[in-house]
Amino acid sequence: xxxxxxxxxxxxxxxxxxxxxxxxxxxxxxxxxxxxxxxxxxxxxxxxxxxxxxxxxxxxxxxxxxxxxxxxxxxxxxxxxxxxxxxxxxxxxxxx
Numbered sequence: 749x750x751x752x753x754x755x756x757x758x759x760x761x762x763x764x765x766x767x768x769x770x771x772x773x774x775x776x777x778x779x780x781x782x783x784x785x786x787x788x789x790x791x792x793x794x795x796x797x798x799x800x801x802x803x804x805x806x807x808x809x810x811x812x813x814x815x816x817x818x819x820x821x822x823x824x825x826x827x828x829x830x831x832x833x834x835x836x837x838x839x840x841x842x843x844x
Contacts, residue, residue, distance in 0.1 A: 755820070755839065756787035762819040766812060775804060794836040801832075 763772045779785050783800055790797045802809045817835045821828040826842055829835035 755791060758819055758823045759787050759790060759816060762816045763812070765815065778804070791836055791840055794833040798832050 760772060760776075763775060776787065779787075779797075779800055783796065785793060785796060785800070798809075798813065801812055805812050813832045816832050817828045820826070820832075820835055820839060824839055824842060826835070826838050829838050
């Protein structure tokens with residue numbers, strides 16, 4: 749799948765695993781209106797995105813983050829990092 753799916757789609761689909769499309773669309777609305785971010789901004793602001801996940805999911809956030817790391821690593825054939833921020837940095841390095 750490497751190179752065929754956008755990072756935003758991988759993140760969207762991974763989040764969809766935890767509540768479906770309606771939940772993800774609500775999360776994205778909140779991300780956009782309260783944090784002025786979109787999924788396309790995640791690669792540029794990974795720390796802010798993880799903070800957003802912590803805000804929304806609280807103690808459940810590590811499960812969401814681990815799921816995102818797994819999906820991104822699998823989609824792009826990269827070794828997972830020690831969390832989403834590190835994995836996204838590896839993703840970015842692979843893309844340049």
